[in-house]
Amino acid sequence: MHLIFKSAFFNFEFLRILSMAPFDGADVAECLVAAGKIKDLDAASWNTAWHEQADKAESLADEASLHGDAVSARRAYMRAANYFRAAGYMLNGRRPGSPDRQRALAYGERAAANFRKGAALLPGDVLALEIPYDRDAGVALPCYLYMPPHHARLPGRKVPVLVSAGGADSIQEELYFINSLAPKSGYALLTFEGPGQGMVLRRHGLAMRPDFEVVVGVVLDFLGELVRACADLDLDLERVALAGSSMGGYFALRGAADPRVGPCVAVDAFYDMWDFATHHTSPWLLGLRENGWVRTGVMDGLLRLASWLAPQLRWELGLTQWLFGLDSPAAALLEMKRYSLGGGRLDKVRCPVLVSSATQSLYLEPSVDARRILDDLAHVPAGKKRLWVASEPEDGGLQAKVGAFGLYAQRMIQFLDEHFGIEREALDGVNGLPNGIAE
Secondary structure, eight states, X not given: OOOSSSSHHHHHHHHHHHTTGGGTSOOHHHHHHHHHTOOTTOHXXXXXXXXXXXXXXXXXXXXXXXXXXXXXXXHHHHHHHHHHHHHTTTOOOOSTTOHHHHHHHHHHHHHHHHHHHHHTTSSSOEEEEEEEEETTTTEXXXXXXXXXXXXGSOTTSOEEEEEEEOOSSOOHHHHHHHHTHXXXXXXXXXXXXXXXXXXXXXXXXXXXXXXXXXXXXXXXXXXXXXXHHOGGGOEEEEEEEEEEETHHHHHHHHXXXXXXXXXXXXXXXXXXXXXXXXXHSOHHHHHHHHTTSSOHHHHHHHHHHHHHHOHHHXXXXXXXXXXXXXXXXXXXXXXXXXXXXXXXTTTTOOSOEEEEEETTOSSOOHXXXXXXXXXXXXXXXXXXXXXXXXXXXGGTOSGGGTTOHHHHHHHHHHHHHHHHTOOOOOOTTTTSSOTTOOO
């Protein structure tokens, strides 16, 4: 595959943005112009280039809005939202009161503001809601509910629901681009941000938690209350699916233990986050710290030295400390041991599960992780668990199906339809040339 940047890290993150072009999250020329202004592994130039494109897209959106051009305004606001997300991506907000934390919050707010302007122009209704989470601390989880347009609704049935869980570094506005084909296929799409994610992290500093089944339970409780309060939405609580990619795949699998979850789609999830830690740092050094032979302060010093020599490691350590609410790099790495699907954590999962792996993953050992997940789904019948192995980038071979979001949506919707008993009529001409087209 052709590379835009020499480093796998920047190349992957660039493709992540470019991959959203078919779903109104980017335009090709704008991305290529940004790439031309970015120095490989230089966070400052990354920020500047994407901020510039975000400003331009926002101006185009305002211009189209004044002209009454709803389609162009929607597309440009959506692109501005994604570019503002990208501009703030390399910022590290782990230090309270630091300029980076304030900038990360500002970028998140600006991305959300543009996105809401664009979402208001979608053909289906979009509800911006808040899920009560920690009433004592005044923390609610922001969420969007995207309803399918009337022409896309499945005839003769209530609206099935896809709940999308974000991962370690996503914001929920990005989840729309990845899952935007769900409402077009008759599904309601619910996205949200939990502890350690998006604006919950940026605004409230609420740290991530490994027992994400608790968070999913709160979300499903809210969904039930919403259905009872707004019967006109016609949502089907008997057909609720849960999906996530990368760390979001881990969260989805933890949440799938809730009996209210129907099919679960776990895209390129890790089995044990500690494996990620040992893969990206020295297993020997981590072993010395685990056994108490190296003090935390010494370990921190070594990790900080290594991170200044390796920009990707510096970003990964900074992000991990921020997500977990920890000041020590060593403590953040050791915190990863709590994020595991082992120890019988998948024993309560009974729903159908689609697990995928990506052989060109930037972060994981995908074939090993996927197989361990499937093996631990002991209470899911063989006919209800499925493995999707992708090798080439166009087949979903990159982590989280970057570069192949359309294929991901196709595979996911087919899986959900199958287990929800949704049958669609074949299109004219699928076994030959379309009607009206001559050879």
